[in-house]
Amino acid sequence: MERPPLEVDVVSADRLVWSGLAINVIARTVEGDIGILPGHEPLFALLVPGVVEVVTADGRSETIAVDGGFISVAHGHVSILSQVVLLGHEVGLDEAHREAAALSTKAYQGQADDQELHRLRILKAQIRAGEAAAKQAAS
Numbered sequence: 049m050e051r052p053p054l055e056v057d058v059v060s061a062d063r064l065v066w067s068g069l070a071i072n073v074i075a076r077t078v079e080g081d082i083g084i085l086p087g088h089e090p091l092f093a094l095l096v097p098g099v100v101e102v103v104t105a106d107g108r109s110e111t112i113a114v115d116g117g118f119i120s121v122a123h124g125h126v127s128i129l130s131q132v133v134l135l136g137h138e139v140g141l142d143e144a145h146r147e148a149a150a151l152s153t154k155a156y157q158g159q160a161d162d163q164e165l166h167r168l169r170i171l172k173a174q175i176r177a178g179e180a181a182a183k184q185a186a187s
């Protein structure tokens with residue numbers, strides 16, 4: 049028996065970023081990567097800064113950068129809650145690359161504090177999401 053697609057909501061502190069039907073959601077939790085398919089058991093987990101990939105019911109892929117947060121799965125519904133969320137096409141790649149390069153240099157020199165290292169992880173996730181969206185738009 050085929051299961052209905054997942055209902056997915058991706059929410060930031062100030063807006064509903066993405067909502068729709070999906071056949072797969074891939075996210076990185078503190079315990080590692082997780083894939084959610086229709087019929088998945090209930091789950092609640094902490095997200096790390098990274099990329100969430102949503103494969104929509106019509107086969108498209110949405111790449112979303114999160115700065116951490118939570119993922120909840122129950123009864124065919126997936127909720128992703130994060131303070132800052134950007135869809136791949138919303139990422140300003142030039143600015144993100146510049147800021148990441150500066151923080152990478154500082155980290156390499158051992159001069160970055162924990163907050164700057166956290167920001168660097170967020171920027172790397174945003175860059176991955178932005179580059180994936182640009183690649184999809186070009187094809």
